[in-house]
Amino acid sequence: MNENLEPNEMIIHLGPQHPMQPGPFRLNLRLNGETVMGAEIELGFIHKGIEKILENKTYLQGITIVDRICYLVALTNEECFVGCTEKLLGIEPPERSQYIRVILEELTRIQSHLLGIGEFGEFIGFVSMFMYTIREREEVLGLIDMVTGARVTHSYLKFGGVRADLPDGFKEKTISVLNNLKKSVDDFEEMFHTDRIYRERTVGVGVLTADVAKNLGVSGPALRATGVPFDIRKNEPYLVYKDLDFKVCTETAGDCFARVQVRLNEIRESIYILEQCLDRIPNGPLFPENTPYSRRTPVMRVPAGEVFHRVEDPRGEMGMYMVSDGSDKPYRVKVRGPYYPTLQALPPLIIGTTVADVAAISGSMDGCTSEADR
Amino acid sequence: MVLKNIKYALKKIPKPPVTRMYPEKASELSERFRGLQILDKSKCIGCGICANTCPNNAIRIVKVPIAPGSDKKRWFPEIDIGHCLFCGLCIDQCPKGALSSGKEYAKGLVKWKHKDLLMSPDKLAREISIEEGDER
Amino acid sequence: MDVTEILKSLTDTFPEVISEATAESGIRARAYVDREKAREVCQYLKDSLQFDHLCSVCGVDYIKRNELEVVYHIASYNHPVVLMLKAVLPRENPEIESAVPVYWNANWYERETYELFGIMFKNHPNLKPLILPEDMLGEWPLRKDYKGFPNATARNLV
Amino acid sequence: MTIISEFIVPFLPWIRGIVGLALIGVIFLAAMGAVWLERKLSADIQSRMGPCRVGKYGLLQLVADAIKLFTKEDMKPSNADSLLFNNATIFMMGSIFLMLVAIPVGAVFVNGVEYPLAVTEMDISVLYIEAMSAITIFGIFMVAYGSNNKYSLLGAFRNFARMVGYEVPLGITVVSVAVMTGSLNIVDISRSQGMLWNIFLQPLGCFVFFVALMADMGRLPFDQNESEEELIAGWITEYCGMRFGLAFFAEYIHMILGSFLVALLFLGGWNVPGFVANNPVLGLIAPTGFLIVKVVFVLMVIIGLRWAVPRFRIDQVVDLSWKRLFPLLC
């Protein structure tokens, strides 16, 4: 990048310690005045070697490790890992467990999107937005905390079920929280729609077209904002998503405004899913009949085989490729994180924009470097 | 224009704060909160399943007196809280239900040195105070 | 599009290159590909079979067979089938044609696989370490015979 | 008695100047108050508590901060230009002190006769204040160029672009106010609004002046020069310790003086009804108090706006000035 530097160009490093970033990575920008002429990303500041660690932990211990892939969506990560293992074991959780999982994962989606919207607000200078959303997120986290006993790293899912049943009073509390949340989401939307400064900063900024987004391998809200209805919950239903009624939220503009709008709509959609789940959740056991893998799991050997399982993370498509050689530890786990390709697509997207837009575009992707750099 | 934002901001001014003065006013913990483990010495058989399950190898089985000052020794788990993830697997896997979650998450767990974070069976059983040995 | 259809189309077009093409379930398929022709197969998949979304590229070290495998997970934005395309490489001097000209986002996946497994991707635009420091190049940490874990790599864990 | 007063008259400006120095202390305290106000108000908007540990309602927080800043190491990057880097604060402080000289901070009525509380009265004080206000930009650019930091450089150039855009609307609105009075003396302008405040005569002018002033001071919708999500802290990135403290205080004092300008030029200054002015006790307090109330109100508007709106991009800011405000004026 140093080569061919013209006299009025300079290289500026954003990161690894920069308020714009969701985590440490380095963005090298070649600037001409305020305009970005070239961009390059360097990763690896918080590489945790999760894939190597998983190879050295038993399946049960692995659940606690995959929590740490992305601290915002620990339950979705667990779902992916546990789903892989369940496929290898050939078991399926009973319906009540599946509903509980869906409830918790949708709550996770809501809290992640709330944080994403707030962060985006902060990146374009609207600091209070972060506080508004984080306050709503706190309520949702409280619900998750009530069920799992932890706010960030839950280790709640088990092979073939969940660790514990929903506590008493969960339904009532959830419904009241969700009703408040609906009002707040409407408020946020109205604020975003009526604010002229916000519109000037977002409309037409960082535009991805459907073809380009597909080519770049982007998934999740960033892709859906371009009008592609790609959602693993619909394309390849897991758990009980095939019984539930929901629609895939899409926008057509593909700019920062559309991405945030997709997130807001997805929060509404998640609330709708949660209401259905709470109505329909059947009574029954948490684990399949006659399973050895109940709450207290023995040392288990997973049959040899390989599997690729995908779930819909709040940021897009999360996949895990697991190879088992019949021992009690996975032979190889490949984590396909959703933010990794999105981050990769950042440099082509920001070339030609200004420094201020870099923050807006990067923020609208709702990043989690921890997961890209796992 | 931006009037809606301003209105929203003004609406928030009279509302009470949602934050707390932390050390004075403790957080409300959920019932299933996983804090520092509690060991029931009468139930523990010293089998070592917890030590094998621990993802971070934080648990060690040590032979210690069954009570402070006693001559009789038995095997009990000793948890290095500095490495503990608070995942709760040891509690799930305990065959006798000897381990359970406590509510301590800050008190007694803030130490200057890593070695002070080693929770001996006595401390886990709350037979001696967990704040003991806290030099500052 | 159906799995059997896809596999049939694939084996018919590349009879020598594709082997062991099997359908695991309605939405998963698996096939081995000759490593010389991996890129052409990818190109065909993208152009003719709507496999326009590369999920991931990863390596697996089968030390007992003395082989490395490069696994492409190729999915589509239109149908739910995920094709697991595998290429077998020797453990000494593993080399394979880069898929970047076909799938733009293969770039980082291949860089990561290169530094973790030592698999050379020929004609890759920028094959240099992505997540590991430069001085760890050559240790190939995700291979099964890597000795450094956890003592060398996780040394700062007190 | 007369001899003494005759003796004093030639030295009167000197005495006024030296007594006026007390204003500097007052204004520093006021700046502390403004910072506290900002922190509390933002906390209220965001459902937080704000400073609450040091002193009652955290009132002493700023004192604690000042002590901290005083005892912090003064660091200068090794490849910075010492001359520019060290002396930039003089320009910033100079700018606000010299503004302060001409701004009347109130008035007292003794026996119905008005005495404005300004350190000095000059015929062209409005022009003078604007000129002094523009000096800050030198300080900012000295910091940015001296510290050899790329964020600072970008911030300083953004500052220039913004200044270039907003000095003209600012100037024109001031002229429009001055025309109504026929004087460039801020005391006269303020005094002339006894009947009707200028904001009612020129609502548009007031709006433009307010926006341009916000831009001039670099408050949030227009704080591109130190937009922290993009440029860490913009031009001030390399400043730390008390050097930062001085620049920070200069910024807040600038804000307070800006609020004074709004209150004096558009909100009727210290004018109170005649019966109040003639009251011996109220006449001493009421006009100044009234002015201060207005200033605090303007301050709160400025501060509150910061926490309720996003930030413009720099080209949008300049567009706003040249393509929106400018035609509005013409």
Added chain:
Amino acid sequence: MSGIIDSYIPVAIFLVVALVMPPMTMFMVKQLSPRSNAASKYTTYESGSVPTGTARIQFNVEYYLYAIAFVLFDVEVLFLYPWTTVYKGHGITSIAVVEMFAFIFILLFGYIYLWKKEALTWVK
């Protein structure tokens, strides 16, 4: 004449204070503050990375046309200032208004020309 000079004497006093106060403060800080030496502490801050190249480059000022326009219009404002004082009560009000409007009108012409020439757009 002396009246005008008099009104600037406080300005001079404040100027002296402004010149002296920051160095004084920094001197006090020097006495109070601790000091330590570490080479990396004194590098330029660039988000934790080692800076590439210097910041003192030929910066591409994307708004130089604004700057030229600014000079133009600022001079206009300067010409307006004396006008304000003679507007009222000198018996030349009507002439002043007409003259001033003629002046502004001509400048407005220039402004429209600038806009049409797209001198008022941010150059990329």
